[in-house]
Amino acid sequence: MGYVLALGALVSSACGASTEDTGKPSDAQAFPAAFAKRVCASVARCCAHQSYDVDLAQCEKGLEADLARELAEYDGLRVSFDPAAAEACIADYANAACLEGPTEGYNVKRNCNLMFRGLVEPGGDCRKTDECRVEGGRSAQCADDVCALGSEPPAGAEEGAACGGTCKNERSDRSACVSASALFEDPAPDPSLPPCFTSDGLHCSGSAGARTCQPLVAEGGSCAGSSQGCKPGTFCDPETRVCEAQTDSGQCDSERDACASSSVCDLEAGRCVVVGSSNGEGCDENGDCRSGYCNPSSVCQEPLDASSCSSVELN
16 A cells, blocks of 8 residues: 655654644654554554454554654754644545545645745755745745745736636646646647636636636537636537537547546447446445445545555555
8 A cells, every 4th residue: 555755854853742542643753653543543444344454553563663764864954843734644644545535636645745844944054955944835945055945836817817828726736837638729828928727717718819817618608719618517519619518428439528527438439438436436335436446434445455454554
């Protein structure tokens, strides 16, 4: 079971390590034990559901030791520890091991990466990037033993403003634009102009050199100005250039966006076919899930195997 942690740093001055009965860490030194306790319990729950045994004592001892060794590489760095982010990190990994409820896809390491905050101001001396303080959502790095801020994240255009393209990532995560897919020849992105964010309900529409941010288009509306501009649950038909409702049983030909999230395009049949719920969605039995496994919380997820349950380790 690959648990990949990219954690910032361990505060060498942390003292009085303890954990509450809930397994939450009260400081940096307590984190490895709290993490191992919660994650191993979650793994054991799904393993038992599939008739696999987990040695909890061995699991906790191994995970705690692996994580402590990984974090010890950052002893002495100038960082602060955020207990709330650490608790959220543990909850995310425990939930990923055996999903406790229907959930959308998420970055399981997001909160783990927020556990430790750099304390060195831009221009200050540093040993590692983890020590550099991040400002205004900008990245920071330790270059030539000095902390330096990365470039400004792209600003999002407002409705009616000139724009250079459409981004499908959240506006709050503007370190890079994740371009929305184009179904036909949209104008090439213009990096000199700010993009529109679909998370704001906007898309960049119009002809090259004269595009503006416009609201996403509802079913039946024209998407001729941008193939990326249809509201969720609809898609831009490349022939008619009209936003059509997605379907779980209609024709799709080579146009896979025509299919709803509950289905995929069978290219041979040329139709959308329901294949079961995606991971993180609710289920009643294994046959309801694309993965073939409905976990003990009635949520679809990837099934565990004997090797995952006999050896839980950080990769």
